[in-house]
Amino acid sequence: MLTSQPTTSTPVWPDGASLREWEARARAVLDRGAWDFLAGGAGEEWTLDANLSAFRTLGLVPRVLRDVSAPDPRCELLGSHSSLPIAVAPMAYQRLFHPGGEVAVAAAAARAGVPYVVSMLSSSSFSDIAATGATTWLQLYWLRDRSRMQELLDQGEAVGVRGLVLTVDVPAIGVRLRDLANGFALASHVFAVNSDFGDRGRQPSTRESVIATSSASFLDASVTWRDIEWIRSRTRLPIVLKGIMDPTDAATAADLGVDALVISNHGGRQLDRAAPPLLVLPEIVDGVAGRCEILLDSGVRSGTDVLVALASGATAVLVGRPLLWGLSVAGQEGCSRVLDILKTELTSGMRIAGCPDLAAVAELRTVSFRPEVRA
Template sequence: MTDLPADAPPACLADYAERARAVLPPDVWDYIEGGSGAEITLGANRAALDRVAVLPRVLRGVEVPDLTARLLGHRYAMPVGVAPMAYQRLVHPDGELALAAAAGAAGVPYLASTLGSTPIEEVAATGAPVWFQLYWLRDKALVLDLLARVRDAGCQALVVTVDVPVLGRRLRDLRNAFRLPAQVAAANLPNGRDDLAHGGTPGVSQLRARSGAAFAPALGWADLAWLRERIDLPLVVKGVLDPRDAQDAVRVGADAVVVSNHGGRQLDGAPASVTMLPEVVDAVGDRCEVLLDSGVRGGTDVLRALALGAAGVLVGRPLLWALAAGGRPAAETALDLLATELRDALALAGCPDPAAAQQLRTVASG
């Protein structure tokens, strides 16, 4: 992070962090920035990415790289999606609508969360390419209802998050007794506004209590197979670290897996996502696409992920910073910056497009 004059244009995504912190209530800042436990995995994500050195090629005749890439059968402006993030109206009144519109303007998919603070129908109406992220709910009738709404809204993919049998123990939220303000609710759930999310109890994260009541902890591969039979959308399994789980995801019909430790917010002590990326890529081969999530902060990180075999990445916190700092215009600028950084990184690595980056070698630095 750098100290910039308030009116200086941002030079990278990190420049939005302090601007966001300046306008957000401290407990909301802690909610979006914090991880679980001692935040070991949260820090490991960034450190591990920084240790990936990409070996550039020279004299490749590249002038202006083409950033476009195919993900799940659709061509997007770059191999990047906006990660699913809950309750975006916590950081800006326009919340999901602003960030989805920015994603649409940038030509990249927007992953709408089950715990979004705007209904999926309204998010899809922005015109952005939308993938819907599903948390498995205790009430299977609600799952079926969400699937019908996802289909009717025209979503392009279904992303099932599988690493939240229980919400991670996030100490910042516990110490803050974090709760949702009255104007923010889980808009995709019929009982999204209730005392479990909005009440206040010292030493208790109301979101952890709310999630524990709503989510089904005993999700298994048979449930994913049941789901695969009932949807005709591409199925993405998010929250995979062990290559054996990636192989099981392929077995039940997943079209893609997301290598993710939930941004360091679930099992503290789990490995950095990028550390496990090459093993997952090797485990699934060409049987499904592999995306990387957790710790991505700029175009060089996208290049690193591609060089390690990913088809693309999901970007989360930096886009929340931008949303908090300036709504849709700032989020659009942030995505433009990311595209500029990726274009430069590809050119400097001698790659005409993202597919060529997958042929680069990497070495461990430091």
């Protein structure tokens, strides 16, 4: 006989089955300035949209009859174990979205067993982030003052980061029209706490973004490949270059012994009209020929997007904005829920596509459709 069970517990956060729902909820809880900083891109946001459309131009070709009773999504990233082929992308100023900030996101990454990339512009201290037990990689922009880069690197090494991510696609910040129109300012308690970047308590004038103004004071646009050799000589950490898009640049990085690349257009926040990373990935994978790990970010919004990226040759992906949606709505629990959704979608996709492990995912074939023509 069937009996109905009484409900014994109420969920502590609104239950969302898909990342799209978390996006809508985040939009509803954030003020205009914070939402636009999170969601916006450069220029007319062509690249921001194209990153999402690109995943819709490739279809997977499933395999069958290959014992998928226990799909295994684990892998090694930069020499550390990861439960999923996913790392949390570096994102500045996470306390803008929730008081828990970086510590909440890193704690969720630790719980999910995936690496957390610590932004140089973190609004929580490197040591508090490391105390969550997450595997951390430190992200740096190129500062005009190299001794400050060295100081940040020393701070990161002191708290046990396992990798150094150098962002190479920001010689200057992209033109983010939403932030400029909003006169975007950080709340007074939110600033980069690990070094002085001139962002603390700064009130921008109308049509000025605090991020654009403060970053102009420290970013170095004169960086060349020789600086990669300099940083190589300063640390034994594995080195990742984030923001590579061109196959020649990827091959040069591999020649220099870089450990990993992130194929990325910075989530559409830098060069509007930059191509979607997914579409340049296969040529880069061919040229690099296994000499370093190849990560991808910009527009990953589901576990099946992760499958498509891996089937196109990526070792793993970074996920950015979806973690901030979870953070904004429900702090650490929200981030955990976002990572759970990605894991569930990924493992269920692996099962139905006939992939017992990630080696099988890498062998999946993809077919391309004609991209949708945008009005």
